[in-house]
Amino acid sequence: MYVKKITKLVLTPLVLIITTFTASFVVQAQEHPNLILTKDGVEKIRDNLGKVPLFDATVSRVKQTVDKEIAAGIDTPIPKDFSGGYTHYRHKQNFIIAQKAGVLYQILEDDKYAIYVRDMLLQYEAMYKNLPLHPQERSYARGKLFWQSLNDSNWLVYMSQAYDTVYNFLTEEQREKLENNLFRPFADFISLENPAFYNRVHNHSTWGNAAVGMIGLVMDDEALIQRALYGIEDDGLPIGGIDNDGGTIKVEGQKKGFYANLDDPFSPDGYYTEGPYYQRYAMYPFLIFALAMENVRPDLKVLQHKDNVLLKGVNALLNLSDADGEFFPLNDGQKGMSYYTASLVTAVDIAYHYGDQNPQLLSIAEKQNEVLLDEAGLDVAIAIRDGKAKLFTKSSINLTDGIDGKQGGVAVLRYGNEDLTLVFKYAAQGLSHGHYDKLSYSLYEKGDEVIQDYGLSRFVNIGQKGGGNYLKENKTWAKTTIAHNTLAQDGEMHFGGNYKTASTEHSDLYFYDDTKDNVQVVSATEVNAYPGTKMHRTMALIKDDNFEKAFMLDIMKVKSDEEHEYDFPFYYMGQVINGNFKWESPTDLEPLGDKNGYQHLYLEGKGKPATNNTKFSWLGNGKFYTLTSVAEESDELLLTRIGANDPEFNLRRDAGFMVRREAEDTTFVSVVETHGSYSPVSEASLNSNSNIANLEIVEDNNDYTAVSITDVKGSKQLFIIANKDASVSAKHSLTIDNKKVSWVGPYYYK
Template identity: 75%
Template structure:
């Protein structure tokens, strides 16, 4: 096979006709090493968290050994018995390998050996999986992705017991199981393997891991650089929605390391899939560090893998749960085993940041390798420091020039804004430019829906993505952002959306009491620009910090604008009249509208619309500067959903019809609390008396906020000049405001 790019060191080795690895490889050498194992054995009984982790894993593996080995003929989707059994097999085998090295108990090596030979006996005659939904069907599992999971873990198990096997046994496993397995997920499935995506990252790592164990140069090159002549049609697309290959696109592990990560460590598919992909990235990266240190994978792209761990931890709420950007399942958190791996490896092979130890302490488990030992020793020795999550702006795109995600935090996550102005996010992206979600501590105030999927629950579509993921979760109206003429951003077309991204206007978190992020989207709709500015503000006139939201729209034609707010909680009060239909009907016919019931419809009765709710024992009020012709729609999810695949979430939607350029201004205000134990209600009313857009033209937009105590503040935004050193002057109502920089927030003169 013709090789793609290759390092000078590899060329020298090839010219000398010598193997690329040491003639006699030591084992284990992937994740565990002989020196590392020796250190672990010498510390047994002296490092509490490590000892506890060993005992917990031992109990788990011993229970599986007692049950016996089952390698059933595959038939199920995820969630079914055969799927879960094969998954548990590879997870248990990897753990058994670590136990064998640490405890030197032959029963663990025998367990792995027997399991591998059961797979060897069945694999040579195994057809592709009978379930046909995937664009790349596996053999053990319904998709090649899970087959790759199997090989990543089994390579570690094989490495752990390598020296216990005879040459004849190793030859049999490698020729009948491992090489055919690697060929199947790569050469025989290039549409899965040879692209940039979290799927192919797992495939690349799987082929690379087993290549390192077997010292197979051809497989290793295939893992690092992909398949050069893959026979794929340029621009083809798979059923997962992503491009298979585009002209000039690289493939292989290094391409997957280069393209999806920004220089800040943000992964374009979003934190849910970054969490999933970090395991193969870090595990294969660590294996390369041990076996091929000259490749310097961990330092690739300015240490982007280690930066990725920090970015991931910063994309969590106060409870450690990842923000559900793009396809993301709510509730996934840094307690997942993938993040135990990430935290341990980042600590050991990064700068041993003591803040990571506090995350490991919460996880309460470590890896059974030298990185896990290092973390456990650090905790034992009292080196942990709190992991502080400050406001952060994470750039998207390979060069950091394709939008991003801004996270504004006030205090100890007392209020957290997540503002998405990123690139499309490959096939797992949603059509929701300039969308946001809002948290108070770990509680959602205004939510992002996340994905429409019940992972590994067989009764819900075999645990796979449901059709409602496309008809609802990915749509624009499903998010807290602007929909125009009931159409999705980029008409919901992946090819168009992938060509564009929003642009940061400015980001400023220098003043903890006024933190601002502002971005512009010019391509989501024809001849239309959306400019959204969001500020987390703590003012003396308010009990808690609040969020100011300004959405300025410039369009050459009149449109219908829909701006929803998906609140979490029980409606308390409002200041507008509305009618509730006797028979609920969908709000529209397509683009997500077909899933929304219209529960109420009204109009503003004054220049401000206020809407309050109670959620998780806290009060919230949305105050919006509305126009008399606006419509106020109370919606609830669930229409055209006969299988009850969607949550029954609610929203208040502001609809503005027959309008060209316009500006929406709103404040989301947390206030007070309610205790069901004491039955005490504190500060249940909003502190805002009036919210007014006092000036709005091409150059400046100004919003005044009056509180119930008679205090007035003003926020002025420069719409065309975001330079920090530009001086501005604006006269309004006989008063002159002067400031430097893109915005002013101050008490009104």
Template identity: 65%
Template sequence: MKLHFYILSILLIGLSSCKEEPTSQADLNSQSQHPKLILTAQGVQDIRAQLGNIPIFDNTLKKVKAEIDAEIENGIEVPVPKDYSGGYTHVTHKRNWLVLQKAGVLYQILDDEKYAKYVKDMLMQYEALYKTLPLHPKTRSYARGKLFWQCLNDSNWLVYVSQAYDCVYNYLTEAERDKLETNLFRPFADHISVDSPQFYQRVHNHSTWGNAAVGMIGLVMDDEQLINRALYGIKDLKLDANKKDDDGGFLNKDGKAGFLANIEEPFSPDGYYNEGPYYQRYAMYPFLIFATGLHNVKPELKIFEYKDGVLLKSINALLNLSDADGDFFPLNDGQKGMSYYNNALVTAVDISYYYGEQDQGLLSISEKQDQVLLDDSGLAIALGIKEGKVKPFEKKSINLSDGPDGNQGGVGILRQDDVELVFKYAAQGSSHGHYDKLSFSLYENGEEVIQDYGLARFVNIEQKGGGNYLKENKTWAKQTIAHNTVIQNETSHFNGKYEIGSEHHPDLHYFSSENENIQVVSAKETNAYPGTEMLRTMVIIKDEDLEKPYMLDIMKLTSDKSNQYDFPFYYFGQVLETNFEYQVQETLKTLGDKNGYQHLFLEATAKANDGNSKFSWLNNNKFYTITTATTNRDKILFARIGANDPEFNLRRDPTLILRRKNEKNTLFVSTIESHGSYSPVTESAVNSKSSISELKIVLNTNDYTAIEIITINGNKKLFITANNSASKEAKHTLKINDNSYQWTGAYYFK
């Protein structure tokens, strides 16, 4: 209550004495009126009218005010740059960009001059420092900044500081603005763009930040040259299209650059971002913040309608790429634990609600985030929650296409009760992509059952490679053996070559989620290994004979020569039981010497059963079982990550690998079921045994594959998938063991 009285008292003083408030709607709409980018002059009036009556907004304001008051009390520090990510100077400048943005907003909302003075004083210190700076002393980056070791972080700084400058623009004198723009902002924008074309002239999340930085400061200063440079890139700039950057990407390869190109190329029509959800989350902030500025200052561009409104679509896609806890699936270079609680997703949710169709499910996510933006969109969220409009955000099975036109593969997510299957059949994913065609991961209630490793990096932890990518990201995390898919002859897909992988993509065979009891995604890859075709069909089945939905996995391989195939399952937990005998290695050795195999310790080996091999484990007090169709010619390998890792950069996670040698055409078929639970309090185990007694391949031809699943109570279910004609309208007639089957569509199940 004290805060509310304090705010209201400030309001009364501010509203009676503020000389900068517009006096008409025409003034409010004027491009010369500030603030105008994210927080608008009209938004300031609307927010002030609601203060003390919008709980989530008021609480956010209270926290931000306490944070910035403490920063003001501590004084300003603008150190000479010298560190990598995680180092003192890096962290200080990073904190400063956040503090400046928040202090500018507080000045507008609370009309307290101390915040404007703080912003001005810090900006003047940056002006004095910046004009003396050479390139950053750390030389690792392909595009060095001045405040930071890479232009990317310089761009981060300018995106946020542009908002601060917008908020205090009218507080500053014309001479002060001229000084800042001449000595700080324009040189800063020029260094990011003109001086660093290898960073700026690309289609990549780095360039998106650069485009947004240049464009936003251009919008504040009404500088059309900078705005156009942001939207369309630098014209008539000569670049070596064959020169690689340090991420493995090509510079200006297609002659496209600028903000609009960065919307056009990476996003599919469904809103999937080709670098994956981790980097989509990172890129969404500059995408949406600059788009908001363009919407407010240059509405004629209709930026939120560009490419059929893909920016707003992408937020829904991104939210659907998270598990039950809101953590993003770690596709490509993704750090586990990144979630929609990140500040970039607060921005995404608020902007999506305000500028989109006001999806009331977004309000439930905002409630979980427990904060809003202190701007027009945050006010809209706060009012929606206050007015009781909140509805759950429902995540259902979804297929997200990849590629600018939606024809370069995609990601299929099957959801049934607490089970989530993520099937990745996407394109390479730019420089952050992994060699993992037709890979999958499996979740139960937000917990990993079968994991994707993600990236090999400790972001912003200076002791681990300066917080940057570790060499093991290339030697392990990107390699195919690090993923749950087929590896042929111990060689990664596309031989681990970015240039080759970027030319190809899998193709969707079919996706079906209409039947709530059986959901299927199937895709084909023909280029990962020349002469070999991979067709993988993954199913989530809800069957009354089993306690929970289970996964059926069918990987069909057709090759023009005999190969060795490895098929890993990266599980978590404690081995409980197998129906095969295994021999533990007395001395650990590596599984191979290259393509990621050098990072696996071989712990045990086994000869597979003729029929079915079963493997059970315990994790998070739940029981899991893999049942896989095998012959006695197959081998089973127990392995663990961590070999050839002298600095302990890799997690010591286990894997079970099914190995099949000297086969041309073959079929891997498995089920994974979650069953029962264990209570460490009562020390009781419930339903600890598998409910599937047998898994049979009853037919495998060029046209059809049929799998029979027999439960412990003797019930039989048959799943048939069409390997060629898989449209919803296709009619099929098939005879198996004197039984005839007829159906319409891609699959049969009964």
């Protein structure tokens, strides 16, 4: 047992009693397995085998998978590939299967699984002693088994669990060989030898911290546990600078280690600043190491750290998904990633077992159709068997960003049963995976994208595409401002595309209100993206009886100290139906610009407004959509398509519609309607036309912006926002069309 040294301490009799009790407890806690599985937990699982359908089914599937791998034999090839290549896949598969095999050994008491894990670990021990750095040199922190230390850390997180399950099966000589020649050198390599990787606040470091900490817990190595929790004290890194992955290497007074990665990236609401795609990825090491600490060192209360922020994070993450359970692709995010991924099985089960046993989580577990093979998974499966599951309902939510919740945030407005969902991003930069897209949004109908966020430019684990890694187009397109549904000024990116500058700034919430059934509103401001220019965007989901479905209202008020060229894009998903303006299509496609993302946009059409309203309609997923925008006579209307300067076809050929306007101060007002349907089977086209006859700005000054919406039957709706005072108790009065309108609060709608 390792005890932290305390100097100048006088031990009173009471302290001696407490110390003796604690020492006894720790010794008992060091029995194996104790990391994720525990002695008591294993006994409970064995007692319930054959009695809990979902758990039994999971055991059966895992057994089938592991038995197939055992029959194929163990292969630990010399590393050579990027992600997507055979050696990368094989080593990844090895650590996943080893962890599962160890669990089966404990549950089924069949030695063949322990033998498999033992033989694999000894094979790695023989290899690792003389293993050089990985031959691929792209990463800022090369690994040995994998091309980057991140994946080496993945390996150790899983192999720590495998080692714990077979610890007592191994001889003392075998354990000494593994610990001295494999595990300690491995832990030292990813930490002491890679401080730029290990001492960051980033999902990479979270994996590294968890890996070092978990193997430290298995080996009862207090030095490794402390290194995991607090990082490397004297890492030799210079103050400042940016590594080639875009993350800060070191700043004055920077915190490091697992606690720092718990504190800084998470807001008090559980939102993770890198976005849901990487929160999903990081939740596994966060939760699995926290659970291991709960089992071995409960005195440190890691799982409860920062007011249970990890358990809050599970709820936040589930709420950052669409109607199909797919995570919104904020920042670097691959579309299609969902809560069906294995890391979310871990998250849901742990959150249920160690949280307040929210029965709504059980309905997610039912959809996942698998559980962890530990005590948490067993309890979830038992609760499902006993009929305790309730539907997980996602309502509107506003999640703050930043360590103290004061660095912007993300608002998700939902109407009905996710019939229409607006995702509004007014957050901080999001570390190295952030995009330059202040006040951007995306719009969904059920699980279908209406107005899309592009996500990332990467074919994950597809070796033919850049080794499965990030492509250069991620920086030249996906991160750029013009790639998002927000305002671009003078063809430049927010903050000039400078990571250091962007990392010090965030947008500010003006107000958020989801208390009304027929209208929900979020409003935020951004004053730093373009110095001298203030953007104030207000977005609302509105359901009016004169409209078939809910619609989105968008008001972007721009104030600047000089004239600029503003581009305001809409990346719609579907086939163009028509517009109320004429456009010319060039015979030869040319890029819209030569930098900042414009070089990747083909100009497919160009026109001018024909009336005071510009209308543009498309068909997507069997439904019609219409964008109605208040037009100015000088506007240019551009039809664009992604794909210019992309000879390797790394980018999707998605379409966009853009309003270009030269002005000093201006206000963009738009409505996106979802309406009607089309069936290719019956060939019936229903309600394919817009229901808006006129969209008008009837008042716009420093104090108020008022928008009138007239439908095709002549009914009018009025929306007013108070631009200076967002207090819920403030009284306002405004005369519109010779009628006095009075209200209390930041906005009016009727």
